[in-house]
Amino acid sequence: MAAGTASILRFTAMLLATLLLGMPAAWAGLALWYQAPGGQLKGAIVLLWSAFTLGVLLTLWQGRAGLAFLIFALAFGVLLLWWRSIAPTNERLWADDVAKITNGTIDGNRVTLQNVRNFDWRSDSDYTQRWETRSYDLDKLNSVDMIMSYWDGWAIAHMLISFGFDDGQHVAFSVEVRRRKNAIYSELGGFFKRDGLSIIAADERDVIRVRTNIRGEDDYLYRIRMPLQAMRSLFLGYVEQADRLVDTPRFYNTLTVNCTMLVYHMMKRIVGYLPWSYRLLFTGYLPAYVYRVGGLDQRFTLEELRTLGRITDRARQSDRSDSFSADIRKGIPVIEPADLPAGAVSAQ
Numbered sequence: 001m002a003a004g005t006a007s008i009l010r011f012t013a014m015l016l017a018t019l020l021l022g023m024p025a026a027w028a029g030l031a032l033w034y035q036a037p038g039g040q041l042k043g044a045i046v047l048l049w050s051a052f053t054l055g056v057l058l059t060l061w062q063g064r065a066g067l068a069f070l071i072f073a074l075a076f077g078v079l080l081l082w083w084r085s086i087a088p089t090n091e092r093l094w095a096d097d098v099a100k101i102t103n104g105t106i107d108g109n110r111v112t113l114q115n116v117r118n119f120d121w122r123s124d125s126d127y128t129q130r131w132e133t134r135s136y137d138l139d140k141l142n143s144v145d146m147i148m149s150y151w152d153g154w155a156i157a158h159m160l161i162s163f164g165f166d167d168g169q170h171v172a173f174s175v176e177v178r179r180r181k182n183a184i185y186s187e188l189g190g191f192f193k194r195d196g197l198s199i200i201a202a203d204e205r206d207v208i209r210v211r212t213n214i215r216g217e218d219d220y221l222y223r224i225r226m227p228l229q230a231m232r233s234l235f236l237g238y239v240e241q242a243d244r245l246v247d248t249p250r251f252y253n254t255l256t257v258n259c260t261m262l263v264y265h266m267m268k269r270i271v272g273y274l275p276w277s278y279r280l281l282f283t284g285y286l287p288a289y290v291y292r293v294g295g296l297d298q299r300f301t302l303e304e305l306r307t308l309g310r311i312t313d314r315a316r317q318s319d320r321s322d323s324f325s326a327d328i329r330k331g332i333p334v335i336e337p338a339d340l341p342a343g344a345v346s347a348q
Helices: 003-035 040-061 065-084 207-216 227-245 261-271 283-292 301-309 312-318 324-328
Strands: 103-107 112-115 131-137 142-154 156-165 169-179 198-201 218-223
Touching: 003 040, 003 065, 040 065, 040 103, 065 218, 103 218, 103 227, 112 227, 131 156, 142 207, 142 227, 142 283, 156 227, 156 283, 207 218, 207 312, 218 283, 218 301, 227 261, 312 324
Parallel strands: 112 198
Antiparallel strands: 103 112, 112 131, 142 156, 142 218, 156 169, 169 198
């Protein structure tokens, strides 16, 4: 083997070894940044870890790969033990809009929800807090709507699932990042146990209006084709998940435990097989996924449903009206009970 070829191979091997050490080291640095004690101590800890990582890499490039990997493995193992010891909790000072978690009691066909959010929003920082107790008759459940709220291009959106009843009531469930008071949402922090997970049932005039009228987001409502029994099961699934969080808190995760994945796993339990798709990760494209598996009104194209379902302007015009839920649905074709599938949503 020529000396030049051998030199290239050694250099390539060193680069690969550097990546093998550098990638977990970078993850550990971010984990320390988001979870180490705050203030100057946090900065000192991250700086110390960075210096340690640099020392390990220098040892590697000095030709002592075995020693470098041994030292790093020991330190990283200790850090993983610390990471596993970080447990979710409900005992923190939370932001007002996620201060409480919805929970429910079931008595036959009637479900009573405690902590239904019904804030009166004047701005993101000026609002009247209202947490209410409301009851719903599952025998009157007749519709499920998916609301997509876009704030950062077409790939990223927040999903709400809203249930409608014969008596005109609507209640929307939202899987929320449970932020500490005065904390700002961080997508990157969502990978590092930064925030808790919360499920909130809310009045549509709260949870939709705050997005369209206060935060300037762009919202779209899609009526879901779902058997009535599946609607009921999904509603109870939300209640079950919310109740579980009261007793067993969980961390929010940007990728695996978010507003889309939680609903996806609930629906799999209800309807059986649902195909995997990248659209489940890029939540803004979720309507295309739901349309493909037959979950949206097949009488229209997806683009037509999107045009008909844009509720942003109607929400802004309705604002605080008592008829907010009816106003935002004007012009969106209704799926009659006779047109609902008799069985589970089928994958096509």
